[in-house]
Amino acid sequence: MLVKNKLGKVLLVGAGPGPVDLMTVRAVRAVESAGALLYDALCSEEAVALAPPGCVRIQTGKRGGKPSMKQDEINRLMLRLARRGLQVVRLKGGDPSIFGRVGEEMAFLNRFGLETEVVPGVTAACAAAAQFGFPLTHRGEARRVVFTTARVEDGAVAGDWRMGGDPEATVAVYMGAEAAPAWARALMAEGRAAGTPVAAVENAGAPHARLAEMTLAELGAAPLRRGGGPLLIVVGEVAALAANRSGHHADQRAFA
Incomplete structure (x- = not known):
């Protein structure tokens, strides 16, 4: 017009x-x-x-x-x-x-x-949380939310990950699938527990969205296999509340 x-x-x-x-x-x-x-x-x-x-x-x-x-x-x-x-x-x-x-x-x-x-619009982290039944903040577990991206430069993950080491922070990582092992290890180096729950959501908000659940140590051990859609990765105790509607369970790491 x-x-x-x-x-x-x-x-x-x-x-x-x-x-x-x-x-x-x-x-x-x-x-x-x-x-x-x-x-x-x-x-x-x-x-x-x-x-x-x-x-x-x-x-x-x-x-x-x-x-x-x-x-x-x-x-x-x-x-x-x-x-x-x-x-x-x-x-x-x-x-x-x-x-x-x-x-x-x-x-x-x-x-x-x-x-x-x-x-404004609904961002992927909010869509993923609503779709798979977990909050981004939760009394006694998650007092703050960190939105971040991740990339590897010269073999090391870029950026400052100290805030993500806070056990009461939910960390939502956008565009971070390729660098996931590196930034997962960076979070653990900042004091985040190896057993911290992780929820990886592909195509958040869409009817064909899929969920994979793991621990931070598992994420840091090997590349995350994925399908073809955008992937959001949520780290924090709240991720343990995710209802896996794809029919698989907590050790499911792949979307293939």
């Missing part, structure tokens, strides 16, 4: 973990009113289908470890479309403020005088 002002508006919208019924009403309305929709690889086909006829639809990629549109190219594309007077919706999986580069995009667009709005 065209907006009345000379410059269009850019909405940075969270699509949630996948199913349309987990999107907020505001997010659905934003997509339904889009003149241009730039959507990430993790956004569901059902969410993209909410866009109106005539909407410019562009898949921007942004899938970890796979070829994707560069961030500066996405920024310039949003700017170009908004300058045409279009209402631009940048649709992101989960919540745009959690590892969604929303700060970078807002700063870029605001430098050129464009109005922006952030529409």
Whole structure:
């Protein structure tokens, strides 16, 4: 849709973990009113289908470890479309403020005088907890939650893992499957007990989501075999409360 002002508006919208019924009403309305929709690889086909006829639809990629549109190219594309007077919706999986580069995009667009709005969404950690029956905080066990990513640089896991060593912290690791053994060992080096429960959830929030349960020591011992979907790994005592709806039990480490 065209907006009345000379410059269009850019909405940075969270699509949630996948199913349309987990999107907020505001997010659905934003997509339904889009003149241009730039959507990430993790956004569901059902969410993209909410866009109106005539909407410019562009898949921007942004899938970890796979070829994707560069961030500066996405920024310039949003700017170009908004300058045409279009209402631009940048649709992101989960919540745009959690590892969604929303700060970078807002700063870029605001430098050129464009109005922006952030529409929050359900993030994967919350979706996984709701789907598999465990809380992220729990009285007497988990007083805080740490959202983090993980990568290996020069053979060692990057970042500061001291906060994750707190036995009362639930650690939700996004995009950390490949580096899992390294960061699991880093947590144990910071004092996290080897027997701390771990829940790995693939495709959190989707009907075909799958759960694998293990201990932190088991996670640190060998690479985690996985299927093809995005994987969230939750470390903490609350993970022991996960209801394994896939029909397997606590020593199940693979999704194959």
